[in-house]
Amino acid sequence: MTLQPPAAPQVSGPDGRPEPLRxxxxxxxxxxxxxxxxxxxxxxxxxxxxxxxxxxxxxxxxxxxxxxxxxxxxxxxxxxxxxxxxxxxxxxxxxxxxxxxxxxxxxxxxxxxxxxxxxxxxxxxxxxxxxxxxxxxxxxxxxxxxxxxxxxxxxxxxxxxxxxxxxxxxxxxxxxxxxxxxxxxxxxxxxxxxxxxxxxxxxxxxxxxxxxxxxxxxxLGGSGDTSRVVAIVQGNVPRLGLDFNAQRRAVLDNHASATLKLAEDVKNGKQRQPDLVIWPENSSDIDPLRNADAATEISAAADAIGAPILVGAVLRTDNPADIKNAGILWNPNTGPDLTQEYVKQHPVPFAEYMPMRSVARLVTDKVDLVKNMLAGDHTGIIRTSALTLGDVICFEVAYDGIVRDTVTGGAQILAVQTNNATFNAAEARQQLAMVRLRAVEHGRESLMASTVGVSAFVGTDGEVHDESGFNEAAVMVRDMKLDESRTLATRLGxxxxxxxxxxxxxxxxxxxxxxxxxxxxxxxxxxxxxxx
Known part of the structure; x- marks a missing residue:
């Protein structure tokens, strides 16, 4: 006779049916x-x-x-x-x-x-x-x-x-x-x-x-035959010893200075000439369309590098309470191209705008510290003479539809402009993981440009290249392959x-x-x- 091990006991209720785990x-x-x-x-x-x-x-x-x-x-x-x-x-x-x-x-x-x-x-x-x-x-x-x-x-x-x-x-x-x-x-x-x-x-x-x-x-799809040279400028954010307005100017100065240094390296043969330069979200918190000094500084950087710069800018409106979070293409010699401007479509509630402000004000008056960021009304397609870029700003990379719309709109590469200065490295790496998924999802080489890090390029297989450190200045230059094909995921939506x-x-x-x-x-x- 062969002895069989006893079966594992099952707890049953009065009706004979299995009960849940204790x-x-x-x-x-x-x-x-x-x-x-x-x-x-x-x-x-x-x-x-x-x-x-x-x-x-x-x-x-x-x-x-x-x-x-x-x-x-x-x-x-x-x-x-x-x-x-x-x-x-x-x-x-x-x-x-x-x-x-x-x-x-x-x-x-x-x-x-x-x-x-x-x-x-x-x-x-x-x-x-x-x-x-x-x-x-x-x-x-x-x-x-x-x-x-x-x-x-x-x-x-x-x-x-x-x-x-x-x-x-x-x-x-x-x-x-x-x-x-x-x-x-x-x-x-x-x-x-x-x-x-x-x-x-x-x-x-x-x-x-x-x-x-x-x-x-x-x-996997993606990785076309044509490539263009793209530069990411991570200017970093000074944190001590400056009041609010001085810090805003210092952030712009950092990004302009890093771009001028890149132009010098290109001139001396130490770096390749980029076809496009990407500055991060909030790289100019001073509205360059209303402030002549900011516009002059950005123009000087674009003229020196000899390539358009996608500038992350906070734009003021006629209503002092309303602002816009935008990416503006700034061309050498001619300045801002307002036909190539993207305004963030999905502002973050309670951080970039306050839902039900009148109700929230009954709880705390601090709600009025939150500005009212106006949402954009079109997809982030930025066309330059060299390539077509799909631009999303910060947290928008987490939303399937916003990213997909740039690809169906003709984007050949993807860019995420972000500002992680008020967060930490963990948040930045969580965001970079989203960029990796989007690159694979749509078969588009991608990049993330941050004020303080993490900035990086991402291949269509999700591999990260040239990753910067956190809370430091960095400039990265890389060939990015352009592609116009569509993955099954892009087509299915x-x-x-x-x-x-x-x-x-x-x-x-x-x-x-x-x-x-x-x-x-x-x-x-x-x-x-x-x-x-």
Whole structure:
């Protein structure tokens, strides 16, 4: 006789159905889920922890009551977002940081609630676990990218995959497909935990390996035959000993001086002649269209380098309370080309403009410290004699549609102008991870130009080149290949994400029908018992 090892015990309720994991185990799992998701993102970059984080939350919230599922997800979100967004407290203080982090955590709470809601489907068709968890995370991010006040997409699963094979999936379905693959891998891990070892376990292991490793074999687009020389100027920001107006002038001086030094190096044969120079966001906080001294300084730099400069400028309006955040093409000899100007389309709520200002003023008068930044009304297409640039400003790189619109509008390379001076290196690296994804997603060589760092060039495979340090001046010059082809992700646009949302809605309806059937079966069983 062959002795078989005893089967793993399953806890069952009075009706014979499996019960959720004990709360004493579920709470630590939810905490670990948040920590894993945090450490997967920059600056830690332990990308392989993202599927583990999804799996831990899935196991913790499976079969729970909806309220408990939400609470566990909220706990995961708090552990993730409070440290991840800590840099928002540097300039704005602790209250906006706490409000933003809490709002983002609510969406993860809803993911825990949704996992609990789908438990009947997960129990009945275990093979659907990877697909359902993938759809849940795509749907959660789709909502978080849009609400409230236009959304805040920071901390997406896709942005943790800069060094992972799954980054290549961005070329086929954008950030939503990368998120789906990461969450589906987490679903494979969760399914392996939920079930006893059997033949099905092998299938989940194979699927897990395929989701994590197989994307490395996918071909990528981009990298055309024509190239142009592009320079990034990171002028740095003086922090001590200057009042506000003096510091603004010093920032402009730094960028102009660095450009003049580059021109001298070009003249002496130490550096190549650039076709385009990129200055970062806020490189001229003094409006050069209204201030003659600022305009003269920028013109001198453009004339010396003999190439157009994309200047990041804060523009004043006739209303002193209103400003614009813009990128302006400044040509040598002729000055600003106002036909090649991009105004930031998505100002950041509570930082660049104040939603419901009259209501917020009832809480604190500090709301009036926030200017009213006016949103632009067109895509960031900047055309020079040498190339067509797709320009987005700072946090806009996190939004799928804003970046895609530049590519469909004819951009041959992508640029992100940003100012990280009021944040820290962690925020800058989180932003650079987004640039890496966008370069792969659209098959466009890309760059990030920052006042203080991190500035860098990025290839169409997501590889980072010539990365600058933080809080230092730097000038980087590189050949960038121009491309006008379109990846599958560019052509599909929003459809992969919307398909995921629709399928998730179908799963919610299916779970509702299963729950209803379960309640009906339970009522019938009670009637039969009473008749006996």
């Amino acid at each position: 709360l004493t185990f579920a709470l630590p799992l939810a905490l670990l889920a948040g920590a894993a998701l945090l450490l997967a993102l920059p600056p830690y970059d332990l990308w392989w922890l993202s599927p583990a984080g999804v799996a831990l939350l899935g196991v913790a919230s499976h079969r729970r009551r909806l309220r408990a599922g939400f609470g566990l997800g909220l706990l995961t979100g708090i552990v993730l977002f409070f440290p991840l967004l800590n840099w928002t407290s540097f300039a704005a203080g602790w209250l906006p940081w706490a409000l933003l982090s809490s709002a983002e955590a609510v969406f993860v709470g809803l993911t825990g609630l949704a996992t609990a809601w789908l438990s009947p489907m997960l129990d009945r068709w275990r093979a659907l676990c990877p697909v359902l968890l993938g759809l849940l995370w795509v749907t959660q991010e789709a909502a978080r990218d849009r609400a409230p006040f236009g959304g805040f997409p920071w901390g997406r699963l896709a942005f943790s995959q800069g060094d992972a094979p799954s980054l290549r999936l961005a070329a086929y379905g954008g950030a939503p497909l990368v998120t789906f693959a990461v969450a589906a891998a987490g679903g494979c891990l969760a399914a392996l935990v939920w079930q006893r070892p059997n033949r099905g376990s092998l299938g989940f292991l194979v699927a897990l390996a395929a989701l994590i490793v197989a994307p490395a074999a996918l071909p 929003i459809w992969p994400e919307m398909s995921g949302v629709v399928l998730a809605a179908g799963a919610f309806i299916g779970a509702f029908l299963l729950r209803r059937k379960r309640r009906t079966s339970g009522d019938n069983a009670e009637v039969k018992t009473e008749e006996r």
